[in-house]
Amino acid sequence: MWPSLRRAARSKNVGHVFPICSGSMDSKLTGRGLSDSGCQVLSQLLPLGYPESLFPIFRRFCAESTDRLTNSKFCDELRGHEAADQPDDNFDCNDEPSHGNGTIEASKKPNATKPSISGSWSSNMDHSAALKSRHRSRRPFLFQAVLDAPSHSIGSMLDRWLGDSNQLERNEVLLVLFHLKKQRLYWKALQFVEWMEGRNLLNFEERDYACHLDLIARNSGIENAQKYIARVPKPFRNDILYETLLVNCVCVSDIQKAEKVFREIRNLSLPLTVSACNQMILLYKRVARNKVADILMLMEKENIKPSPFTYKLLIDLKGRANDMSGIELILNDMKASGVEPDFATRTMVVEFYISGGLTEKAEAVISEMEMEYIKDKRHAIRSLLHLNAALSKPGEVARIWKLCTDPNLEDFMAAIEAWGKLGCIKQAEETFEAMLETTKKVSSRYYNAMLSVYAENKLMAKGKEFVERMSSDGCPDGPLTWEALIKLYVNSGEVEKADSFLLSVTEQNPDRRPTYGSYIYLLRAYAEKGDIHNAEKIFDGLKMVGYPGRKPPYAVLLEAYANAKVRPYGFRERMRADGVHPVKKVIDHLKFLDKLYLKGALQN
Template sequence: MWALRRVSVPLRSHCFGMGISHACCAKLETPTACNGDEAGVFDSPLIRFLCLKKNYRYQTDNVSLRFNVGSRELSSQADAKSIGEEGDLEDGFSELETTAAGGIQDSHIDGEKNDVNSEAELSDDDFGDTAQNELEESETDPTKKSSPRKRVESALFKAIMNAPSFSVYTALDQWVKEGKDLSQAEILQAMLNLRKRQMYGQALQLSGWIEANKKHDFVERDYASRLDLIAKVSGIQKAEQYIQQIPKSFRGEVVYRTLLANFVLKNNVKKAEELFYKMKDLEFPITSFACEQLLLLYKRLDKKKIADILLLMEKENVKPSLFGYKILIDTKGMSNDIIGMDQIVETMKADGFEPNLWIQAALAKYYTLGGHTEKAEALLMEMEGGNLKENRRACSFLLPLYAVLGKADEVGRIWNLCKSNPKLEECMAAIEAWGRLEKIEEAEAVFDRTLKTWKRLSSKFYISLLHVYVNHKMLTKGKDLVKRMADSGCQIGPVTWDALVKLYVDVGEVEKADSLLQKATQQSQMKPLYNSYLTIMDQYAKRGDVHNSEKIFHKMRLAGYTARLRHFQALIQAYINAKVPAYGMRDRMKADNIFPNKALANQLAQVDAFRNTAVSELFD
């Protein structure tokens, strides 16, 4: 707690050495514990990150972080910007050990910011606008080298997949009736297979059946796994209720950090910060996992707050994991600070970590977006290694990366190597790559081939082709594909709606997009994505349609999305284009703790009914 209490003096007048560079530190608005005679404590790999050679290029809405010790919480007024897992085979809920945004297949490849909830259907979560999967283990042992894991499909999982409508209860009852093995290892392997395919609804049913029938005694990680599934399928509120049902003896750090990860996944800053402090009050150790969850949250919402978490980690002697370095690399790359990004890599290596494929792919992506194509190409060759046949894991990364570079021949070369015996992730990467290269027929051929290879596929796979149609405004094909998804038994949920909304908006049918989203929400009772609302709202604003813009603004509130600066930017633009005043807009923003940046202040001035103009002053 001492470290948090020391975090009180602004960092505005201090510069720290980079160690591996001589970059100057940008002025930060974040509070820190640095007094004039204490700057030396920051000469470490963590705080070196603060020393930026370039100014931040992302909006932070001029909000500073306040460590409010009296109220025991991290208070925040950040505008929540939207953007955007694999672990131990034993634990059955491994994706919590790794959190989301990376690889070439994420939303930042086009410089876009997608909603953190762009994860796939709520019962089938985490896919998103080509998926914000920062797939790096958050607590990696730096002494271990990653090795490819062979996917093993359990017999129980196959029974569930072959059951009518994927009925878990039917499959389990039949399994027991036939006297088949229901060992803990079999259950965990089936759970892992369901999670890898993001079939969270079925995984939750499996967990519930095991708990209700008392086939095995639950331990803390079993409860944490169930908590995570409840959060993914039924929502955070239900997960918070479930945690009270867990026996106190099993309500440990793993359970609470699981809830923390889900708060971060949903961009719930207030709850994440409150839970972080509660874990300290419960005297759980401050771990790299918990700190890196907040780093991930602030990377999305307010980059300035990253400084405070790094300072806390420094004070508590908490070393970042490989996943933590991935977050810092992403933060640098997103600001196009290539020099700073390279410096983070050097610091990471000095700390005993070597870049794995996920980090190499992220680096190549940012090199490409920053115009450093030679560095990107050299890194891709390094990822390939001496023999790509022996290094097949790299193929799913290389396909979309070469596509971004516009190298169709390289995409064809790698796909030809894979297509005789392709893996599912390679097929999805090939669909994305061919789509990016505007070779729609090739993308469709890969899709059809994959359907013949695997009988049943999750919505995640269909969405890979759907995004190709969205990017090329192919409305008819997109609608036909969604029908095929439904016929195959896939649940049509928020990510699919979001794609259809974009398709309708792109062809000028905003009313149809609005109607579709309303009907889908009423039928399924699932929460649409933030971006779905914003896409429609932006179109109404362009038209100067104040009534419908206000209607969408209200619907977003009803759906549970807190007001953000971006909401008000779109809404005020509707008033500007309609050339009508927006009465009380400043009071509305103040009520939501939204403070205008320069751009929004200019917008407000244009819709202020009481502003003085050159003409009005003549008559005063």
């Protein structure tokens, strides 16, 4: 197994990258895996997301049903990508996998479940059962109270809530954190955790400290998260805490800090888990692919078996290099190790087959997937619609859609997107109308899916009419609607109008920022035209907005200089100042522009 995996990435010596301190490294290895989640790393695209890329403290949370959710032992994270919690990011300029969030919908009824209270999350208030029963029916839902409270007065609001004969229970804590993170309200989540700590409402345990550290890293940066570790009691400075810090370093692609944390895990003789190794592979896959082999060698040396996520990362690595034989080699290793490729892995393989022109192999895998999954898993319908649309097979899309006899809103949206990808506007519109007939009111998210179909197919007139319909239907606009409109303008060749529209919505909505994708669409459009001035303007605007976990998209900006054949003076220094590691594409562009400059200088 290991020799072929190492061939999937070039072998190198490990010692110079991860020096091991003196002392015993005989710590017992643990195999804790991460939940099917993703950190904000956000992205195009592992089809169903990466299952181990979120911080360790939120393992299993999103995998639980609603009833089990409030009984979970640990405060776990919902799953990504990358992607119910947009609009902030589902579009990565460096084409990295998106880790959207899961689709768990926790009940908004506080009495839907009545789990036992965990000791670490229980309230310090001593109410009798009769008192709790008397107030349970009239007390407000805690999450809604936190959501409605202004950011500057969450603590005082919570004090009033607690003083109004309410008791803080663990299930409410979990649901509050779940929903706050799902809506990307990390600052409120941090205030909520610190309020509990300050009022001694929570006896912190290892995952509680890790949760606090993660929120600090998301809100205040890696440096402050590192300082927080010094405040954590020594017994709780374990692998969970450091893995959480490592994941946040990987989220922002900070290779130096990530390597330092990884070395610290080893130097402290903490258990080296497959999760930590996967995080380093994920990081190196983005910024230093030649170092992936180092981690594989280390895993072999420490007898750490690859997880399904390890194989997914390696398949993604080979697929991006258009190495189809390498993908099949990894698949063979999976089967030899007794690891059966799951639905997400097969979907990813099919997408790489399609992009590599191996249509027959893609069709064969799709047939296997349909036979195996179509009767048992609803999400198979959505993926099969997507894959057949990618193969330009409207007949198969129609056949698969007929198999979905009781579609829900997500199924409808998958069908709309599939028809849009095929350019079948009439079918997409019919599907949209059928969706509206199934429910009295749908959210703007589903309207935006139809608007995106018009944008993808450059139907400006239909797009404008649809926007008017959204308004008349009482559908509120928002960042995702803005993104679709910007995409519509850009695809229709009206880049200046898209630019003006972005500036307008930014000024009119100071409390709501446009999506990351909105900026990238414009930046790419200007880069393709070689318009350096406007590309720099959009680039600066994106930096000013600031997206957590997002490095400035220098790779896209450099395309503007390359297309204009202008040497970008000080470009390497700018990247270094922002902590951006140049990928191969950037290095190639810089070499190309340097050669042009030298050639011109010699001619002069």
